[in-house]
Amino acid sequence: MFAGYESLITTMALTGILAFSFHVVLMAGQLSLGQAGFASLGAYISTLVVPETPLFGGLSPVLVGIPVGMAVGATAAFVLGLPVMRLRGVFLAIATIAFAEVVRILMLNAEWTNGARGLRLERWVTPELAWFVLAILVYAFWRLGPSRIGRAFAAVREDEVAASSMGVDVARTRMTSFVASGAIAGLYGVLFAYFVRRIGPSDFGFSMMLDGLVVAVVGGFLVFFGPLLGSAFITMVPEVQRAAGLEAGWIHPFVTGALLLVVILLLPGGLSSIAGYLHGRLRRSPPPAPSTGPRAGNEPPELPELPAADTPVLTLNGVGKDYGGVHAVHDVDLELRAGEILGVIGPNGAGKTTLVNMISGHVAPTSGDGHVLGRKLGAAGGAHRVARAGVSRTFQHSKLFDRLSVLENTLVGTHLVSKPTFVRRLLWLPSARRDENRAVSQARRQVQRVGLADREHVPAAQLSYGDQRRLEIARALASHPSLLILDEPAAGMNRVEAAELSELIRSLAADGVTIMLIEHNVHMVLDTCTRVVVLNFGEVIASGPPQVVASDPQVIEAYLGSDETGREHV
Amino acid sequence: MLQQLANGLFAGSIYALFAIGFTLVFGILRHLNLAHAAIFTTGGFLSVDLISRQGLPIWLAFPLVMLAGGLIGLLLERIAFRPLAGRPDEHFAGLISSVAFGGMLIALVQARYGTEQQSISSEAFPNEVYTVAGVSISLAQLTTLGLALVLMLGLAWVVAATPLGRAMRAVAENARAARVLGINVERVTASTYALSSALGAMAGMLMVLNVGQGDLGMGLAIELTGFAVIILGGMGSLWGAMAAGLILGLAEALTIHHIGSSWKDVVAFGLLFAILLVRPQGLFGTIKAREV
Amino acid sequence: MRSRVASTAVVAAVAVLAAGCVEDGAADDEEATAVEGLAGEGSGEECTIEEPVPVGVVFSLTGGAAFAGEYQREGLELAFEEINGKGGVEYELVLEDDATELEDSIAAFEKLIERDEVSIIVGPTLSDMAFSTFEDAQQAGVPVLGISTTAKGIPDIGDYVFRNSIPEEVALAQSLPAARDALGLENVAVMHDNEDEFTSSAYTTMTEVLDEEGIEIVGDETFQTADTEFRSQLTKIREDDPDALVLSALPAATVPLVQQARELGLDVPIVGGNAFNSPVMIDNLEDAAEGLIVGGAWSDALDSPGNAEFIESYTDTYDRAPDQFAAQAYTAAHMIDAAVRAGCDGNREAIKTNLGQLSELDTVLGTLSLDENGEVHHEPVVQIVEDGEFTLLDG
Known part of the structure; x- marks a missing residue:
């Protein structure tokens, strides 16, 4: 021929x-x-x-x-x-x-x-x-x-x-x-x-x-x-x-x-x-990817235990980050135990995200020391090691995998709880299919949890802003974290959506996930968190139960604001 | 020895002029323009056309070649880069589209001028040679160095002191913010390409003047050296490109003298490597080499 | 799991065996079945052949070797136009461009051999390509005629391989002694492009010939094909103070090199081989070309049969003077015509047989013969540039 x-x-x-x-x-x-x-x-x-x-x-x-x-x-x-x-x-x-x-x-x-x-x-x-x-x-x-x-x-x-x-x-x-x-x-x-x-x-x-x-x-x-x-x-x-x-x-x-x-x-x-x-x-509905057929999603993944309540999850001693003369974060002491929902609030530029970056391993502290889930802050290896220790996070400005679908984004999140499958896939071994299905089921569960189940195959770049925030959360959850850090997840959400998110957070905590929530929506923070920390100019100016912190005069002056009558705006 | 240094200096001035157009586009727009070499070649052939065939005096040919280069640059930006703006594969696709554009340009040059080597006759430009302190220097070399310096300084002035230059620097820092501030980003982009290509075409003309002839492959040779120059000098740094061009010219001359011609490229790329590992932003650059 | 790995291994092994089979050594050279319409009646000038004889052509019309390919195409087309005008036998050219790319050259040869079913192929431009493509032609039983493939060993590829471009050894073996006699050379400096296949093999020949002639080499510098700056090497050579500079370079590098040599005050004679034989180059060099000694296959000053007419006709048709590439292409057409008419047969086998017997043919290159190996024999020329023109150097 x-x-x-x-x-x-x-x-x-x-x-x-x-x-x-x-x-x-x-x-x-x-x-x-x-x-x-x-x-x-x-x-x-x-x-x-x-x-x-x-x-x-x-x-x-x-x-x-x-x-x-x-x-x-x-x-x-x-x-x-x-x-x-x-x-x-x-x-x-x-x-x-x-x-x-x-x-x-x-x-x-x-x-x-x-x-x-x-x-x-x-x-x-x-x-x-x-x-x-x-x-x-x-x-x-x-x-x-x-x-x-x-x-x-x-x-x-x-x-x-x-x-x-x-x-x-x-x-x-x-x-x-x-x-x-x-x-x-x-x-x-x-x-x-x-x-x-x-x-x-x-x-x-x-x-x-x-x-x-x-x-x-x-x-x-x-x-x-x-x-x-x-x-x-x-x-x-x-x-x-x-x-x-x-x-x-x-x-x-x-x-x-x-x-x-x-x-x-x-x-x-x-x-x-x-x-x-x-x-x-050629198809009316979006096609299922090969390993995400109707049967997939039923097999439960094997997931490790979360830390028992009250176990120390995060300890920071005098942690600080200097950028050549600018103290982004200064002398922060913090302790977080399993089961807590910690809120972190403060004005823009207070150092909240820098603090989070240090905890998640993206940035190393310049002073002080700390431990998160057994791992020293600033240790060599990078953010993926911290993730492996059980930390998961979302970002202030969504960092999604734009060209991947909702499900695929979340699947990346399962990286740490799934097994490598490439070699076995080459040989068409059934165990590879099982492991893939487990990963998919884990991902699916998170997608459903955040309410994106009907948009599984939509590319991330095409989602609305609010949906994108939710997708990030789903992805972060997929790795079965012990500590979940949410960086302004409710930005752009309306009251109803914020309430749903609040509900989600509480249910996660009930399941044993420790949560650190950075937010400007103070109402939501006071509603959801078990404890609140306030940062201003890189320093902790208040820490304690939500209502106590909300009525702290320093906090009000720095962040919450008050009118002439002295009532705080919440 | 002095002769070798002189050789290197003059050769380096053409490298520098070529590289400066390259680095301008990269510094401002983050595009790697692989059509630059083709524009260089086109400039060389155009200059022969204007001078030897149309009989124009050389001082008139200089600005005309630059003008032509600028126009081609505008065309390049409009066809090969602007349609890709904002696309997720913008950078990878831009490489291919500039390669395609360059290929088309060279094909057109061949269609018009044939495949022979072209040269500028000595009536149009005299083959004078001067001897200073035992060192032979040709008029062409002097002209090249002189013009290259003038153009590079001119460009530096434009970038530093004119509104266009300020707009360019703004776009280089943050295109989105620049747009919000009312800067016409499209016009700045087009101007950047026009400037870059004008310089590239001019470099081609000076090359033909210096070498005695131009041929269709002249762009390929200088392209690789151009890479070494812009990395050495620092991506996006105009002074860096100038300095690195001259340094590389010198280094090559010395290598040829002491070791042998085959190794001059190894020296150039060795330097490139070393710089990338030790000081990725180059000798003078400020753009971070790691885009994390 | 294990059985799955095992069975995969078996499947893989079988597949590899199936895909990896080759035949030992070269396939038997095919004998093409003769096409009836290509065998004619009569012989020589009286020969008539019914069907047009398909002649395949592969030149580098774009890319690095295009400076030669264009001349070749023009020379060949001019010749075949004249030949077709004679009547009796008609030749049809199928022209392909290999863009100076090896894979394209191979594909072009395959197309001409298998799909266009040509009787003979002329080209390619570069010896580099020829080493691969001539093998294919040899195995397919298609005669090939190289017109610029001067590297060592080309005719040895097989009995279907011929060339009419005299190898560099022969040209140099003439030009170097001639230069020595004319100029009284005792020591020389050599410069060569060590990146190009052609020039570096020519360099090897040069040093051998210089050695045989008892000329000392006092300076030996190299450069790269795309270089345009040679002052560093030339400065060193200036210090070596040779009687002459022997150069193995492609035309692109030659012009700046010679010019820079003159600028640096290196006024000694410069001697070169085949690649110098280009009037365009001489024009571009202007005064600096004076005294250049060039060995080659053809000169416009050569008083060979039909040369003056060839030059006139070419210049009229293409608005520029022909060079050696054009002359060799022009000659090739006449050689093919001679071979076809000798047996009055345009089939592959017939052409192959008759080309091999080509002897004492009058061409613009001089009187030319092909030996039983497919190698060409004719007098090379040695030229010196005087007053901007090539003149023959009698040595």
Whole structure:
């Protein structure tokens, strides 16, 4: 069927493979562009081990080279990843491009690579082999999406801070995507070399990087078959132009550029978003994701016990945060026990959010010490460790995973209470399905709890403001926290909604969750909390039961306000 | 030795001029404009067209090339970047759209000028060489350094002292707030691209003047060095780009002299790496390298 | 769980075996079935063939090698237009651009061989691409004629592979001794582009030839293909004080290099190979081109059969003077025509056989023959630039 097109379809498959090495880092939101360097290393080193003749009389010698290439690529990616791990965005892009260039120059000047003249090789890659490898990658990425690590990638891409607060180890997730990219690029390098029959350092340069990036973005990095679509598109465009009778020469790159531009401008999310659009149109109601079918949601998750009432959950001694002369928080003593609902109020700029950031591990204190759920404040490791200890929080300005649905957002929240499922998903093991269902059921429960059950599949960015606040709470609850910190959750809510939220908070506390509530809605705070703390200019000016604090004159002056009659405004 | 230093300085001035356009767009708008190299090349070819084919005097060609560059910059912004504003994939998509635009531009340049190398004849621009303290310097080199300095200082003045410059700095800090304050963000964006591309086109013209000819691939070579310059100098820092361009030019000349030409890029990228790890905001930059 | 892993492993192993099969070594070279309409009657000038003979062409019309590809296309199209005008045999060109990309070159060759079913392929522009694509052609039994693929080892790829572009060794083996005799060279400095396949293999040849001729190398500098600044290297060479500078570079780098050399006061003669043979480059260099010694395959000053007419016709048609690339393309067309008419057969096998027997053919490159390996033989030319023009250097 494909006679006469073999090289073309092999090229299509190989381009798809290269694009996957970009796809995996773009999934995690990173602009890592060193793939040409990994491919080059993988290709050159594999030439040292690939035999000259077929194995056992019939098998392609490249089969030996493939694992070697992948290992080399992965290792190189790891080694590169360590120093560049803290870079983001354009800086990461340039650093990785620079790496690829350095590799190219090293290969150019090395003796054993034969420099610019390159190495001549046999063609050991058949269209069948190339498509087989591509099929495996497509399969793997298909199974990756709904797995725990797939969600972690998406979370890191959408919002790193929120991801870490849900217990995702951001650094490790990024490194994983990095190493995967290296492995796939190394794989590509080997296949490429043994298809085109040669390697020269110039093959693995800037233009290879551009090709891979373009295909990955045009195909779309939000859906698992993006690289496949992108590669088909890019490979077919010149053929289509030829068939249309366009003369060989400058017209071809011009038209190709124009088509690229059109695709990118019209299709956010790339070509694969067309598939999503069609899928949505063909169905009347939003489709259930594979692991969220009707039966899912019945299996109860195994959740650890919450701390018994009255156990110390949070202890702060003289904790402070200085920003070069500005005392955001100064000498705060605080104690919180399991089962309490602590309200934190105070004027804007009083240091409430800074205090919360220190507790949740996003910021380290500059003075004093404290413990939260057994973990020292400011200890190395970052916010995800604190989350693992049982702390969960929402943010003053919603940090949702915009492109993920309500359910998917909440599912990220289950990161800490669910098990890794990717490897088992590859093998279609039933235990993976069970674990996924447990996670979904946990997520569903929280979604129902906050009243968003009928909007499960709506992307977070499309929710109303109030719903977004509620979604954040659902997500925070999904990790089964011992301490839940809510940063102005009622902002933008009306009386009825605030009352519902109040009810929810009380029920959570009844279930054993310790809650810390930062709010400007003083009525709600007085209504809901068992104890209130007032901050002003970074210091605690009052602490105690709600009614006592409300009538404290200092508090009234600083925050609550009074008219000439001396009555407080509450 | 002195000759090597002189060589490096002059080469560096073109790097600096190229990089400054690049870093301007990044500093103000956070876009990485991968079409800049194509605009550079177009500027070079246009200058040959104006001078050698249309017979215009060189002092007239300078402003015309800059004007053309500016217009292309406006077109680029309108077609490749503005439609993406606000989209979640804005930055990744912007890379691709600028690559596509650049490709189309080069194809058009080839359509108009063919594939040969082009050069400016010596009637239009004399091939004078001066010798100072044993060091040979050509008129082209002097012109390049002079013009580059004038343009860079001019740009720095615009950014520091004019209303447009203030608006640009406001947008760089916080586009939303700038809009609320009544700044026309779209116009500032368009102006930024126009300025950046005018400088890029000019850099292309100076390159052709210096090198003796332009060819379709001239943009690719300088693009990578451009990356090194803007990182070294600090993304978004104009003075940084200037200084880093010159420093890199010097470093390359010294590397070629002492080690060998193949390694000059390794030195450039090694410096880039070191800076990214030790001081990510570059020698003079203020933009944080980690966007947390 | 274990049985699931085990069964997956078995499935995977079977799949790998199925996908990973290859044939040992090169597939048997196919013998294309002869197309009846391509075999004609008569021979030589009297030959008539019914069907048009399809000639596949792959050049780099865009991308890094486009500076050569355009000339090649023009030279080839001009020649075939003239040939078609003679009547009796009609040639149909199928032109593909490989955009200086290896994968595109492979795809273009596949299209021409498998889908367009051409009888012969001319090109590609770069030796780099040729090493891969000529293998494909060889295995498919399609003759190929390289016109600018001068790297070592090309004709050895197989018996379907031919070229008419004399390898760098031959050009240099002529130009270097000629330069030495004309200029009395004892020591030279060498500069080469070590990033490009062509120039770095030429460099190896240069050093060998210099060694054989007993010329000492006192300075040896390198640069990269895209470089435009050479003053650092040239400054070092200036200090080495050579009698001449031997250069292996592509045209893009040559102009700034030569200009900067002159600016730095390095006034010694400069000697180069095939890549210098470009009138455009000489024009761009203006005065700095004086005294440049160039070895190559063709010169516009060459008194070869049909050369003057070729130059006139080309200049009229395309508004610019031809260069060596155009001349070699032009010659290729005539070689193909000669081969087809010799057996009056436009089939692949026939062309392959007859090309291989091409001997003492009069072309604009001079009198040309192909040996049994597919390698070309004709007198190379050595030129020196005087008054802005290429003139032959008798050495």
